Structures are given as structure tokens and as C-alpha cells.
Amino acid sequence: MTKHSLPDLVPDSKIKLPRQAERTLASGLTVIALRRAAVPLVELRLRVPFGRAPLPRATLLSQALFTGTGSMSSIDIAAELQAVGGGLSAGLDPDRLLITGNALAGGLDRMLEILAGVLTDATYPVEEVATERERLVDHIQVAQSQPAHLARTALLKRMYGRHPYAVQTPEPDQVKGVRPAQLRTLHADRVRPDGAVLVLVGDLSPDKAIDAADKALGSWTGPGKDGDIPPVPRLEPGPLLLVDRPGAVQSSLRLALPAVPRTHPDHAALQLANLVFGGYFSSRWVENIREDKGYTYGPHTAIEHFIAGSALVAAAEVATEVTGPSLLETMYELGRIASLPPGEEELEQARRYALGTLRLGMSTQAGLAGLASMYASFGLRLDYLTEHSAALSSVTREEVAEVAARYLAPARAVTVVLGDADRVENQLAALTTVERNRE
Amino acid sequence: MKIPATKYPVERFTLDNGLRVVLTPDRSAPVVGVTVVYDVGIRSEPEGRTGFAHLFEHLMFQGSANLEKLAHFRHVQGAGGSFNGSTHLDYTDYFEVLPAGGLERALFLEADRMRGPRLTEENLRNQVDVVKAEIRVNVLNRPYGGFPWLKLPPVMFETFPNAHDGYGSFEDLESATVADAQEFFERYYASGNAVLAVAGDFDVTTTTRLVEKHFGDVPARPAPSRPDFAEPDLTEEKRSTYTDQLAPLPAVASGWRVPDPIGDFTGYLPYVVLAEVLTDGDASRLVERLVQRDRIVTSIGGYIGFMGDEYQVRNPTALLLQAHMPPGGDAEKVLRIVDEEVDRLATGGLKPGELARTQARMATHHLRDTDAVLGRALPMAVLEEQRGHPGLLNELPKLISEVTEAQIVAAAATLQPIRRATVEVVPGARQ
Numbered sequence: 002m003t004k005h006s007l008p009d010l011v012p013d014s015k016i017k018l019p020r021q022a023e024r025t026l027a028s029g030l031t032v033i034a035l036r037r038a039a040v041p042l043v044e045l046r047l048r049v050p051f052g053r054a055p056l057p058r059a060t061l062l063s064q065a066l067f068t069g070t071g072s073m074s075s076i077d078i079a080a081e082l083q084a085v086g087g088g089l090s091a092g093l094d095p096d097r098l099l100i101t102g103n104a105l106a107g108g109l110d111r112m113l114e115i116l117a118g119v120l121t122d123a124t125y126p127v128e129e130v131a132t133e134r135e136r137l138v139d140h141i142q143v144a145q146s147q148p149a150h151l152a153r154t155a156l157l158k159r160m161y162g163r164h165p166y167a168v169q170t171p172e173p174d175q176v177k178g179v180r181p182a183q184l185r186t187l188h189a190d191r192v193r194p195d196g197a198v199l200v201l202v203g204d205l206s207p208d209k210a211i212d213a214a215d216k217a218l219g220s221w222t223g224p225g226k227d228g229d230i231p232p233v234p235r236l237e238p239g240p241l242l243l244v245d246r247p248g249a250v251q252s253s254l255r256l257a258l259p260a261v262p263r264t265h266p267d268h269a270a271l272q273l274a275n276l277v278f279g280g281y282f283s284s285r286w287v288e289n290i291r292e293d294k295g296y297t298y299g300p301h302t303a304i305e306h307f308i309a310g311s312a313l314v315a316a317a318e319v320a321t322e323v324t325g326p327s328l329l330e331t332m333y334e335l336g337r338i339a340s341l342p343p344g345e346e347e348l349e350q351a352r353r354y355a356l357g358t359l360r361l362g363m364s365t366q367a368g369l370a371g372l373a374s375m376y377a378s379f380g381l382r383l384d385y386l387t388e389h390s391a392a393l394s395s396v397t398r399e400e401v402a403e404v405a406a407r408y409l410a411p412a413r414a415v416t417v418v419l420g421d422a423d424r425v426e427n428q429l430a431a432l433t434t435v436e437r438n439r440e
Numbered sequence: 441m442k443i444p445a446t447k448y449p450v451e452r453f454t455l456d457n458g459l460r461v462v463l464t465p466d467r468s469a470p471v472v473g474v475t476v477v478y479d480v481g482i483r484s485e486p487e488g489r490t491g492f493a494h495l496f497e498h499l500m501f502q503g504s505a506n507l508e509k510l511a512h513f514r515h516v517q518g519a520g521g522s523f524n525g526s527t528h529l530d531y532t533d534y535f536e537v538l539p540a541g542g543l544e545r546a547l548f549l550e551a552d553r554m555r556g557p558r559l560t561e562e563n564l565r566n567q568v569d570v571v572k573a574e575i576r577v578n579v580l581n582r583p584y585g586g587f588p589w590l591k592l593p594p595v596m597f598e599t600f601p602n603a604h605d606g607y608g609s610f611e612d613l614e615s616a617t618v619a620d621a622q623e624f625f626e627r628y629y630a631s632g633n634a635v636l637a638v639a640g641d642f643d644v645t646t647t648t649r650l651v652e653k654h655f656g657d658v659p660a661r662p663a664p665s666r667p668d669f670a671e672p673d674l675t676e677e678k679r680s681t682y683t684d685q686l687a688p689l690p691a692v693a694s695g696w697r698v699p700d701p702i703g704d705f706t707g708y709l710p711y712v713v714l715a716e717v718l719t720d721g722d723a724s725r726l727v728e729r730l731v732q733r734d735r736i737v738t739s740i741g742g743y744i745g746f747m748g749d750e751y752q753v754r755n756p757t758a759l760l761l762q763a764h765m766p767p768g769g770d771a772e773k774v775l776r777i778v779d780e781e782v783d784r785l786a787t788g789g790l791k792p793g794e795l796a797r798t799q800a801r802m803a804t805h806h807l808r809d810t811d812a813v814l815g816r817a818l819p820m821a822v823l824e825e826q827r828g829h830p831g832l833l834n835e836l837p838k839l840i841s842e843v844t845e846a847q848i849v850a851a852a853a854t855l856q857p858i859r860r861a862t863v864e865v866v867p868g869a870r871q
Contacts, residue, residue, distance in 0.1 A: 007506070040807040042808060067722075080797060084796070088721060129732070146869055282513045353519060
């Protein structure tokens with residue numbers, strides 16, 4: 002058929018950033034407000050520095066934050082938020098406590114008021130904390146039965162050794178010992194505005210939204226605490242770590258490689274090298290082990306950024322009987338990207354994908370809120386999108402080849418396999434040195 | 441609080457070959473979402489071919505007249521976009537989201553495979569392997585795999601279309617042939633059985649012309665007649681229990697049949713709201729009682745449709761409750777308390793403000809979904825396909841806000857134990 006052929010792309014217009022305002026309040030809280038009025042809602046993200054907080058307490062605090070204040074029960078909080086179409090929840094990563102919420106646009110003031118009550122007056126009632134503690138213990142137990150979680154846990158230990166990032170989920174027994182008084186102390190100590198960033202996005206006027214935040218959160222004060230985390234150690238490639246999961250019908254293959262922060266001169270080239278290797282569906286790795294070999298369903302790689310360091314992580318769940326061959330193809334594709342420059346069209350395709358993804362990411366209120374909040378926690382603002390687009394546009398094949406040789410070489414990989422060790426050890430040992438670890 | 445509404449414009453037309461088209465422009469972000477929905481899903485699979493609708497979905501990505509294997513993925517991602525497809529009980533969708541300049545390319549890609557995918561033995565065998573890997577990841581190699589969406593239907597339903605495993609058995613998948621795929625395509629992937637929807641930053645006149653250009657010469661084939669999958673309601677309680685060797689903790693799920701989502705939308709909508717009254721957030725009835733007060737479950741969720749697609753499912757479907765329990769949890773007791781709370785609602789009505797706040801939160805969830813171009817293109821395509829009414833997406837917040845207490849109470853009164861199907865997960869993993 003000649004009648005139909007692939008249409009050309011219409012070139013993208015320049016990236017247009019939303020109307021925004023920013024102010025650092027007297028308390029040290031930075032507030033960023035962005036207008037996207039497409040739907041009558043508002044999104045909220047609050048990141049509070051939480052580095053080096055004791056993990057079991059910090060994790061339970063994030064689960065119990067909304068269980069009560071001096072004037073509201075957990076049910077009052079939930080019901081009052083619901084009344085303005087709202088909801089708030091909290092989570093934890095190794096650097097920050099993250100509060101996420103949204104509401105009907107007309108409910109912004111009320112949501113901020115309730116949030117302020119929680120930040121300044123959370124009481125951690127004994128009964129409610131006990132409930133959340135049991136739920137958290139059960140939740141961790143279920144997580145520990147999931148291969149993806151077990152593989153990640155083993156990989157983090159291998160990557161980070163004694164660094165605080167090495168353990169990101171507490172053990173059930175550690176959580177069982179946490180008392181409400183300890184949560185109150187941790188809250189008083191660490192849930193502080195100094196260094197925190199609040200992002201509001203939606204059908205709002207940026208200046209008025211910041212005024213509303215200033216008014217509602219004015220009573221949230223107090224100095225921050227130094228939670229700086231030391232830089233991550235260099236990855237130490239060693240023998241492949243094989244973690245036994247008897248009877249597993251799939252093996253979880255994980256590799257970690259070095260990477261750089263978003264502001265590093267190598268970042269754009271490394272991002273493109275990662276895409277060409279395995280960072281999107283049309284990458285060499287996915288086309289090889291899924292579309293050609295059928296070994297796996299959703300192999301993926303990503304550059305993970307934390308405050309104290311970045312890493313590139315590759316993950317695939319592969320059938321037990323092809324665990325060795327999957328590692329072989331992975332090493333081959335890493336070796337290929339590290340040794341030879343990418344093709345012209347191959348790089349253009351990855352570049353267009355990277356540029357397009359930036360646009361898609363900022364096309365919703367929730368997407369914008371997530372991006373602005375994440376960037377802010379690394380000291381960046383949304384104009385980083387424009388700078389990064391320019392950097393991506395100018396990367397050459399030679400530059401991709403050069404960073405790939407330095408960061409993606411298979412010799413640099415830290416490798417972990419979780420699977421039925423008796424069935425996969427010989428397959429893997431044919432390719433590399435294997436160290437077996439019975440968890 | 442007043443429930444706001446959206447006013448996304450809706451343009452509908454039908455090409456000469458029977459393809460229905462929905463255009464919903466909105467220029468608030470320079471992106472477009474394109475979807476094609478075919479009116480075929482898991483319920484239409486022939487016996488002995490479990491999982492075939494989903495396997496066929498994979499084959500639609502393996503090349504077509506002007507596209508080599510891998511080309512579809514490369515062209516979408518090389519335009520800065522993302523793609524996927526998904527197989528549901530009553531439909532299968534294919535979609536792309538891209539920067540606005542990729543719109544025509546997406547139309548070309550969808551039209552090319554609507555004319556016919558490259559169905560080869562090599563592609564089929566490769567995708568059977570990929571689907572088996574997918575089933576291992578999502579069902580076989582993880583705790584609670586397929587719970588409850590694959591585990592509850594065989595308890596609740598009698599007939600093959602409603603009861604069978606939509607992911608499919610490895611045996612059925614392995615015995616699938618290229619001829620099966622060709623026949624499935626001929627029958628169900630007809631222009632008259634499909635809807636194209638485009639949402640986002642585009643001009644309606646230009647896009648109408650582009651749709652004609654790319655889809656106008658797709659050969660006309662009529663929609664096949666669609667069987668009625670109706671089954672009589674349960675007249676006695678159904679129970680089943682299975683051991684999950686990977687699960688560390690017990691779980692339970694129950695379902696009750698609900699009115700026909702399309703034939704009786706007015707009767708159906710109160711059940712959608714009821715599910716939220718029961719389980720949305722810490723102030724909801726069942727979370728407050730079972731999680732906070734009695735502490736006999738660690739989480740409970742309620743929703744309609746086995747795949748959670750309450751406005752994109754046909755009859756028969758169900759209201760589902762699923763709960764995860766702590767060690768030694770007692771499913772009997774959980775069900776007893778659920779009955780007690782449902783009865784309290786059916787006889788005592790709602791608390792002041794309870795319905796309004798639930799409706800407000802539902803509006804937020806709904807509006808939030810529609811902020812994404814695919815959050816409009818996908819549901820509008822299915823609403824067109826199943827109801828001829830894509831504009832329902834705009835009306836839902838208002839319709840939800842008009843559901844009355846009397847309707848909720850009446851809906852709750854039907855959630856009787858004798859109409860219930862239940863599946864329990866017994867933990868088989870070491871604790």
C-alpha cells in the first residue's frame with residue numbers, strides 16, 4: 002500500500018511555563034503556586050526535609066500523621082476534608098516527608114487550615130497510633146512476600162552498604178516497638194517549615210494562593226534540623242548476589258550503575274544513553290529480551306535521583322528457565338552501548354521521546370505539582386524544564402558514547418538476582434562469579 | 441459545597457465505513473490523546489481460548505500493512521509519546537498520548553492496524569511468551585495475584601463468558617493459532633465495531649479531514665451481533681476458599697449483582713455512590729468500623745466492576761468489597777460486621793453531611809481523571825461505543841451529586857447475604 006505513509010511530525014512549539022509565584026515565608030517555608038485552570042481543582046504537595054530521621058519512627062509517623070489533633074479526631078479530619086472534595090496523605094522517602102493532597106478549587110483555604118492543624122497540633126492518640134502500627138506491620142509483612150520488594154531491598158543493601166540509603170523499609174519488629182510519645186518528639190523535632198517547600202497547583206491565582214498559605218500556615222514555625230545525608234559511596238561491582246526464593250517461577254534481575262544528578266553536565270547525555278539502552282519500550286534491551294526473545298513482560302531502567310546521589314537501576318522479571326540467557330543479553334546490550342556510539346536515528350528517536358515526555362509530564366495539574374515539588378526539593382524550579390530541553394536538544398552521538406562508556410559499562414554494574422537459587426545458580430555461574438545469600 | 445462540572449466540547453460523526461468518531465478539543469496543554477476502542481472483550485472469547493482477547497491485543501502491536509514489527513512503538517515514542525492497550529470484559533482499547541504535533545501520526549498508526557495486523561506464527565509465539573511472562577508477574581509469582589478480579593467471577597457466575605479466567609490458561613494460550621487470530625480480527629475488529637476518540641490540543645475542522653484521510657478507506661465491515669451475557673441473580677449465598685502459597689495474610693472479597701449499568705443507569709448510579717459511602721476514606725462507614733474501631737481488617741475497598749471501570753462495563757456486573765486482614769483474621773466476622781453496617785445504613789439512613797461529602801470527593805476524583813487527555817479520550821470512546829453518549833463524561837459530577845439518600849438506602853437494602861458471592865484467601869506462606 003502506497004496510499005498511506007507515515008505523516009511528518011509538526012514541530013513542537015516552545016515550552017510554555019504556567020503562570021506562577023513564589024515566596025519564602027517568615028517561618029522558612031517556601032511556597033510555590035502555579036496556575037493551571039483546566040479543571041476546578043487544586044493539588045497540594047508539601048516536602049519536609051526528613052533525612053536521617055530514625056526509619057521505624059519516621060515511617061510510622063507518615064502513616065499516623067492524620068490520626069488526630071487537639072481539636073479533631075482522625076474521622077473529623079477525613080470528613081472535613083471530604084466536605085471540600087479533599088484528601089491528604091503522607092509518605093516517606095529517604096530524604097523527605099511528602100504530604101500529598103487535592104480538593105475542589107473552592108476548598109483550598111479549608112484544606113490548608115486542616116493541614117495547618119495537623120502540622121502544628123498532631124497529637125498521635127494512643128489508640129489510633131496502635132491501629133496504624135498494626136496496619137503498618139501487616140503492610141510490611143505483605144511487602145516482604147513480594148518479589149519486587151525483596152529484590153529492591155537486596156539491591157539497596159548491596160549498593161549502599163553502611164550508608165543511610167541502604168535500608169528504606171523498617172523491619173516489622175522495629176515498628177512494633179515505636180511508642181506515640183516518640184512520634185510526638187519526632188514531629189516536634191522534624192516536622193518544621195524551615196527548608197520545607199509547599200507547592201499549590203490548579204484553578205487558582207498564584208499570589209492569592211500564597212497569601213492563603215501564609216495566613217493558614219503562619220503559626221507553623223520552628224527551626225529545621227540538619228538532616229544532611231553524606232554523599233553516597235561509589236558502587237562497588239563484585240560478584241553477582243543471588244538471593245534464594247525457593248519455588249519462584251520468575252527471577253527478579255536487578256542491576257545498578259552509576260549516574261549523576263540533574264544539574265551535572267553529563268546528565269542529558271546519560272539520560273539519552275539510558276533511553277537507548279533500556280529506558281523506554283523502543284530501547285535495545287526491551288526490543289531484545291521482550292519483543293525478540295519473549296523472556297520478560299516489562300523490563301525497565303530508570304535514573305533514580307536522591308539528594309545525596311543518583312543511580313541508574315535496571316529491572317526485569319524473567320522466567321526461571323531463561324535467567325542466565327536474560328543476564329547474557331543484558332550484559333551484551335550494556336557492553337554494546339558502552340563500546341559503540343548509538344545510531345543517528347536511534348539517538349533522534351530517544352531525544353524526541355525525552356523532550357515529549359517533559360511536555361506530557363506538565364500537561365495535568367497533578368503532573369505539574371509532582372514535577373514542581375520534586376524539582377524544588379533538589380533546589381530547582383520549573384524553568385529547569387526549559388534548560389534541560391535545550392541540553393537534550395544539543396547532545397551529540399559522541400557525547401552519548403562517551404558517557405555510556407563511563408557510566409553504563411557492564412564492568413561497573415552491581416547485580417542482584419532473586420529467584421529459585423537451585424535452578425538458576427548454574428545458569429548465572431556460567432556468565433559471572435555468583436555469591437549466594439540465603440535470606 | 442457546590443459540585444462543579446466540566447464543559448468539554450463533544451463532536452460526533454460516523455464515517456461511511458461505520459467507524460464512529462468523537463472529537464473533544466481542549467487547548468489548555470499542547471498534547472493530544474488518541475484512542476480506538478473495539479467492542480470486544482474477555483466475555484466474547486470462545487471456549488477453549490481463554491485469554492485470547494488479551495493475547496490478540498498484544499498482536500495488534502506487532503505490525504500492519506505499512507508497519508514492520510516494532511515500528512508502532514518506535515513511531516509513537518519517536519514522536520515524544522507513549523502508548524498502550526488494555527483488554528476489559530466488554531471492550532479493548534488502544535491509545536497514544538503525544539505532543540500535539542504527533543496527532544496525524546497517531547491517526548495513521550491506528551488506521552493502519554485497523555485495516556489488519558500482521559498475524560504471523562513468529563509474532564504469535566513471541567507474544568504468547570510475553571503474555572505468559574505478564575501472567576507470572578501479575579498472578580503466579582506474587583501474593584494475591586488475580587484477587588479478586590480473576591478469583592471471584594467463577595464463584596458468582598455460571599456461564600463461561602462471565603466466569604472464566606480472562607488472563608487465560610497457559611494451555612489455551614499455547615494452543616492459539618494464527619487462523620484463530622485471523623478469524624477473531626475479521627469478526628470483531630470491524631470498522632463498524634470501533635470508535636475513534638481524540639482529545640486535547642487540535643482544530644476540529646483539520647482533524648475531521650485527517651480522520652477522513654486516514655480512516656476513510658478502511659474497508660467497511662459491520663459490527664457482529666453482540667450476545668446478551670445476562671445471568672439470573674443469585675438466590676443463595678455462594679462461597680469459595682483457596683490457598684495462596686505466596687500470601688502471608690488472609691483476605692476476603694464479596695460481590696453483589698447491581699442493576700444494568702446501561703439499561704438502567706438511574707438505578708445503577710446509586711450503587712456507585714454507595715460503594716464510596718461505604719469505603720472512601722477514614723470517615724467512611726466500613727473503614728471507620730472495620731479498620732479503626734474493630735481493627736479486624738487492615739484495609740477495605742469498595743467499587744463496581746471487576747476491573748474497577750464502573751462507567752465502562754455492561755451487564756452483568758457487581759458491587760465488590762475486598763478486605764485484607766491481620767494475622768489470624770476471621771472472614772466470617774468481617775462479613776458479619778459488613779452485614780451489620782449495611783443493615784444499619786438500610787434501616788437508619790445516612791448521617792448529616794455524609795452523602796454530600798462523599799459526592800464532593802467523588803467529583804474531585806472524577807475531575808482529576810479528566811484533566812489528562814487520555815482521561816477524556818478513553819472514557820468518551822467507551823461511552824460512545826456502549827451508550828452513544830460520550831457527553832455523559834461532562835454530566836457525571838452533576839448526576840452523582842443528584843443521587844439521593846433514599847436511593848442510597850434502597851441500594852444498601854439489596855446487599856443481602858443470600859445475594860452475595862464470596863471468595864476467601866487462605867495464607868499459605870510462612871508468617
